Amino acid sequence: xxxxxxxxxxxxxxxxxxxLAFSQTNPLNTAGSATGLTLTSGLARTTTIYGTxxxxxxxxxxxxxxxxxxxxxxxxxxxxxxxAAEYYTVFIDQEEMGRLYAGDWAFFPWSATAGxxxxxxxxxxxxxxxxxxxxxxxxxxxxxxxxxxxxATQVDNQHFPNWTTTRSGAIVTFVARHAREDGVITGDxxxxxxxxxxxxxxxxxxPITGGTAGAGSRSESDIMIIPSVHxxxxxxxxxxxx
Amino acid sequence: MATTATxxxxxxxxxxxxxxxxxxxxxxxxxxxxxxxxxxxxxRVHLRSVTNKVLLAANAExxxxxxxxxxxxxxxxxxxxxxITINAQTIGKLYAGDWMFIPWSQTDVAADIEVAATSWxxxxxxxxxxxxxxxxxxxxxxxx
Numbered sequence: 558x559x560x561x562x563x564x565x566x567x568x569x570x571x572x573x574x575x576x577l578a579f580s581q582t583n584p585l586n587t588a589g590s591a592t593g594l595t596l597t598s599g600l601a602r603t604t605t606i607y608g609t610x611x612x613x614x615x616x617x618x619x620x621x622x623x624x625x626x627x628x629x630x631x632x633x634x635x636x637x638x639x640x641a642a643e644y645y646t647v648f649i650d651q652e653e654m655g656r657l658y659a660g661d662w663a664f665f666p667w668s669a670t671a672g673x674x675x676x677x678x679x680x681x682x683x684x685x686x687x688x689x690x691x692x693x694x695x696x697x698x699x700x701x702x703x704x705x706x707x708x709a710t711q712v713d714n715q716h717f718p719n720w721t722t723t724r725s726g727a728i729v730t731f732v733a734r735h736a737r738e739d740g741v742i743t744g745d746x747x748x749x750x751x752x753x754x755x756x757x758x759x760x761x762x763x764p765i766t767g768g769t770a771g772a773g774s775r776s777e778s779d780i781m782i783i784p785s786v787h788x789x790x791x792x793x794x795x796x797x798x799x
Numbered sequence: 800m801a802t803t804a805t806x807x808x809x810x811x812x813x814x815x816x817x818x819x820x821x822x823x824x825x826x827x828x829x830x831x832x833x834x835x836x837x838x839x840x841x842x843r844v845h846l847r848s849v850t851n852k853v854l855l856a857a858n859a860e861x862x863x864x865x866x867x868x869x870x871x872x873x874x875x876x877x878x879x880x881x882x883i884t885i886n887a888q889t890i891g892k893l894y895a896g897d898w899m900f901i902p903w904s905q906t907d908v909a910a911d912i913e914v915a916a917t918s919w920x921x922x923x924x925x926x927x928x929x930x931x932x933x934x935x936x937x938x939x940x941x942x943x
Contacts (some may be wrong), residue, residue: 559810559812559813560810560811560812560813561808561809561810561813561818562807562808562809562810563806563807563808563898564805564806564807564808564809565804565805565806565807565869565898565900566803566804566805566807567802567803567804567805567869567931568802568803568805569801569802569803570801571801572802572834572835572836572837572838572933573838573840577802577838577840577841579841581871581896581898583896583897583898584896585897586877586894588880588892588894589877589878589880589894589918590877590878591877593813594813595813596813597810597813597814597818599814599818600818600820627892629892629894629897630891631891631897633806633808633820635822641827641830641831641832642830642831644829644830646904647901647902649885649888649890650888651888652885652886652888652910653904653906653910654885654890654901654902654903654904655866655901655902655903655904656829656865656902656904657902658827658829658830658865658902660824660825661824661902662804662806662822662824662900663900663901663902664806664808664898664899664900664901665883665890665891665899665900665901666883666890666891666892666893666894666897666899667890667891668882668889668890668891668892670889778888778889795808795818795820797813
């Protein structure tokens, strides 16, 4: 168990007729417990810069997949700019939370409401031959044998950029790395973008045979920022999470 | 009329090297170096509603202006938490002792900051929450 302490001190000698001064210190614990959070992204910097005529786009700082949904996650942000007019607009999903002006920081809890990761199962069927191949997610797997399970192992050993895999026999289960609504699965019988090459003409196929194809849903609390200017701005940020 | 907010985040063991962050900001009006000059002061409420209640009502006149919100769950039972939302978007849960300090855009009148004593039951007792708003708009009203 780690111990992380968060302290805030708010002071003003002249905002009100009486001095304002209070300080609160609290350990960052996991949800509903006295056990300290043990995971952090570490302190990071994100710099934004756009060409003069370019459209300023949002940048995703943290995906909901990065933390436990409904965990006692905490986010720290700080706009490093020294130019008063420069700010980052902070969004949680589609909702604008606020603007961090130059030098401003924010610290808040984050529910990290994740969506559903699309998943599907493919099964190597028919007769595979050395040289047959299957391409998916930009990765081509070329069979080195005539054994379906061996080919499935080859597929499972690949490092797909957008999917993780597990294998059982000739069956490979794909799970998306990130939750998203508009996945690549169009139904139980087709994968958009996959390419099969049956070199030996042996009726080798890789059909979807199960899973929840098409059932992905988007996350609903990704943290996004938009800078106010095209020129260079930098945000420091850190996530403490379960 | 300088109001300053300082955050310190420290941990000797959450990573291989210590975490030590200490930053101080001066609360200023939007896009300027002029200090914020208005505040609700520190408020305290005792919550027992498991559905959302408005803590700070948004005012569209506050859009594009600077406002900072401080909220703390003053419960001592670690299982008691409150859920913070803006315009039905859940921000997160403040567990006992947890605090937050955020900028608040008030993009429209729907951007209220709401709170629900989600874990409240008749046997837990009310959940005390303290909050303060620092802002710049002379016409900005809250339900504090």
